[in-house]
Amino acid sequence: NAGVMQNPRHLVRRRGQEARLRCSPMKGHSHVYWYRQLPEEGLKFMVYLQKENIIDESGMPKERFSAEFPKEGPSILRIQQVVRGDSAAYFCASSPAAGGYEQYFGPGTRLTVT
């Protein structure tokens, strides 16, 4: 059973470009979480999605950031018009259900904005 997959592992974008980060949850998991980690800091929750629904996006910046988890295919975290401050590691995690379940983390996507 493959773990949580994220791609790309490393992404370089120039300021103003768009970044698309993909997350394929573990088989059988319908809950996906996105986190951002700035250098030397802890994880910060961004958004929690269930298939086709955004459950909680309280941690996501209001502008330029969006997330989706379609019925088919991976979850996508999209950052439009990237700025240098968006440079970070973005981790996604999945769980089989809500509440009280372990979250399984992917290896992360390291975004660098030049």
Add this chain to the structure above:
Amino acid sequence: SQQGEEDPQALSIQEGENATMNCSYKTSINNLQWYRQNSGRGLVHLILIRSNEREKHSGRLRVTLDTSKKSSSLLITASRAADTASYFCATDVNNDMRFGAGTRLTVKP
């Protein structure tokens, strides 16, 4: 928003010693989890303790939870150099996970 806060921020010990990390949080929780992150890697789940539990063991790990003080501790006994990593506590509040900034543990051989 952030919920758990780990203490200390950094800890350096000799191999064989015990390492204790603490986590405090603000609101009522369903459960609390500890994760480990090796440099540049994703997080690995270590242990989950539910709000009605007080102590849990897993190998060399011992976790305690005091809901009256809104705090938890992670004890690693007989530490090894391979335990060098960052350790995060995460609180489950109404199905949302919130992480602290982590404790960076260095175990010197």
